[in-house]
Amino acid sequence: MSADDVVVTGLGIVSPVGGDARSTMKALLDGESGVTLLPPDQRERTPVHLYAPVDDGALTQVARRERLRHDRSVHLALQAGREAWQDAGAPAAEPSRVASVVATGMGGLTILLGLHERYLAKGPVGLPAHTVTGIMANASSALLAVEIGARAAAVSLASACASGSDAIAHAVRLFRDDEIDLAVAGGTEAIVHPVTLAAFGALRALSTRHDDPSRASRPFDRDRDGFVLGEGAAILVLERRRHAQGRGARILARVAGAGSTCDGSHLVAPDPTGHWNAEAIGKALRAAGIGPRDISCVSAHATATVQGDRAENEALKKAFGGALSDICVTALKSSFGHTIGASGALAAAVAAMSVRDQAVPPTRNLDHPDPAIDLDVVRETPRPLPAGAAVLVNAAGFGGHNTALVIAGE
Amino acid sequence: MADVLREQELIELVKNAAEEALDMDLGDATPQTPLRSLGLDSLDQLELVSALEERLEVCIPDSYLNRVETVGDLIGALADLQASRPDVSR
Numbered sequence: 001m002s003a004d005d006v007v008v009t010g011l012g013i014v015s016p017v018g019g020d021a022r023s024t025m026k027a028l029l030d031g032e033s034g035v036t037l038l039p040p041d042q043r044e045r046t047p048v049h050l051y052a053p054v055d056d057g058a059l060t061q062v063a064r065r066e067r068l069r070h071d072r073s074v075h076l077a078l079q080a081g082r083e084a085w086q087d088a089g090a091p092a093a094e095p096s097r098v099a100s101v102v103a104t105g106m107g108g109l110t111i112l113l114g115l116h117e118r119y120l121a122k123g124p125v126g127l128p129a130h131t132v133t134g135i136m137a138n139a140s141s142a143l144l145a146v147e148i149g150a151r152a153a154a155v156s157l158a159s160a161c162a163s164g165s166d167a168i169a170h171a172v173r174l175f176r177d178d179e180i181d182l183a184v185a186g187g188t189e190a191i192v193h194p195v196t197l198a199a200f201g202a203l204r205a206l207s208t209r210h211d212d213p214s215r216a217s218r219p220f221d222r223d224r225d226g227f228v229l230g231e232g233a234a235i236l237v238l239e240r241r242r243h244a245q246g247r248g249a250r251i252l253a254r255v256a257g258a259g260s261t262c263d264g265s266h267l268v269a270p271d272p273t274g275h276w277n278a279e280a281i282g283k284a285l286r287a288a289g290i291g292p293r294d295i296s297c298v299s300a301h302a303t304a305t306v307q308g309d310r311a312e313n314e315a316l317k318k319a320f321g322g323a324l325s326d327i328c329v330t331a332l333k334s335s336f337g338h339t340i341g342a343s344g345a346l347a348a349a350v351a352a353m354s355v356r357d358q359a360v361p362p363t364r365n366l367d368h369p370d371p372a373i374d375l376d377v378v379r380e381t382p383r384p385l386p387a388g389a390a391v392l393v394n395a396a397g398f399g400g401h402n403t404a405l406v407i408a409g410e
Numbered sequence: 411m412a413d414v415l416r417e418q419e420l421i422e423l424v425k426n427a428a429e430e431a432l433d434m435d436l437g438d439a440t441p442q443t444p445l446r447s448l449g450l451d452s453l454d455q456l457e458l459v460s461a462l463e464e465r466l467e468v469c470i471p472d473s474y475l476n477r478v479e480t481v482g483d484l485i486g487a488l489a490d491l492q493a494s495r496p497d498v499s500r
Contacts, residue, residue, distance in 0.1 A: 063433070064433040065432060065433035065434070068431065068432070068433060069457065122464065124469075125463050125464050125467060125468075125469060126464060127460070128431065128457060128460040128461065128464075129453060129456035129457040129459065129460045130453075130457055130460075133453070
């Protein structure tokens with residue numbers, strides 16, 4: 001334990017299974033699914049009808065004025081960010097030592113699609129003044145920076161499905177470089193739209209198990225047929241331990257290490273050997289000053305594509321070696337679907353609650369494990385964790401991005 | 411009399427646009443009320459202008475906007491533009 005540890009003092013989540021961190025964790029431990037069918041009027045123009053939405057009723061802290069001018073990804077980030085900030089006790093901090101780091105895979109895509117329809121119907125006069133500010137991918141980090149008074153940095157990262165983890169990893173580097181004492185960090189995504197569903201469908205990446213939505217997202221299962229696009233946001237309040245202790249803050253967990261690499265081999269296909277993903281995990285373990293046997297659980301990226309699941313299996317075998325047989329694995333996308341730029345932050349937030357509550361949520365829909373996968377995947381019921389356990393959160397994204405985080409209990 | 415009604419209609423239009431586009435109640439605003447005193451920052455003002463342009467199907471040129479400080483200035487600009495394009499005003 002060091003006064004310079006990066007600790008988690010607040011959490012905020014909006015997810016397909018819950019409107020806040022507490023209800024999301026309960027739903028995950030109960031093995032619930034957030035996957036459903038698109039409303040009938042939206043099915044005509046996309047061959048994919050499955051998605052995992054955030055309930056609009058969850059956006060209790062987003063004013064109508066904010067809904068009118070910002071993209072839905074920003075609504076989710078504001079809701080999660082405000083929950084996290086309140087959860088941390090609205091900390092007072094020197095503004096020049098505070099950062100906002102919020103990632104998104106695709107930014108304000110859905111607001112642009114809506115405004116484009118108005119533009120086609122009415123021409124330039126159909127475009128409101130908030131068109132540019134609505135699209136810009138850095139809106140969430142900038143708005144949260146305004147709200148909490150962050151003056152050290154406001155950063156928005158885009159590394160597809162690794163974005164949320166990369167935001168936390170970037171914040172950890174800002175702590176390590178002694179630039180900050182406090183940060184809000186996380187990810188947000190809300191790109192569900194017939195156009196995006198059809199677009200991911202064109203990549204043959206999405207499940208079309210339309211007759212059984214809650215069982216459509218099947219990471220590691222023999223009968224998976226792709227991922228389900230989900231919405232969500234997770235924001236963590238990260239703090240230097242000295243700073244947190246100085247104000248008597250409650251400490252939930254510790255971000256013990258972070259490591260990133262790039263496959264550098266293909267724009268979208270993962271390296272089937274998992275080599276560079278394993279290297280990212282190794283970097284995170286070294287940064288945490290621990291070895292493979294110190295990890296109790298892996299929160300896998302596990303989107304439920306054959307290539308992705310198998311590449312990750314190889315990466316985990318390389319990174320953990322013989323220790324892997326004593327490590328349990330969970331795949332949260334079986335409940336959330338794939339929330340793209342939010343997914344790594346959601347997994348990190350859930351890992352923080354897992355080490356605090358000493359319980360790993362089960363993986364849904366793993367009825368017939370892929371014989372090519374040799375992992376101890378948590379099924380049916382939660383798996384207990386020892387006090388002070390460490391969870392490795394793994395993330396990989398289109399672009400070959402690999403980022404691993406070590407989240408440890410106190 | 412017609413001019414007065416015209417002005418009142420335009421004030422109502424501005425209030426309605428502010429409510430719908432900004433979720434702002436302009437309440438008792440009069441032509442003399444400065445837009446900034448209503449809590450509209452520069453981006454809000456442009457948002458309001460966008461909403462009015464869409465409703466009236468007119469384009470408010472920068473040369474007008476640079477002179478707009480009060481609700482009355484904005485209404486005057488809209489009235490001028492409508493007068494010059496009666497066929498598209500509603």
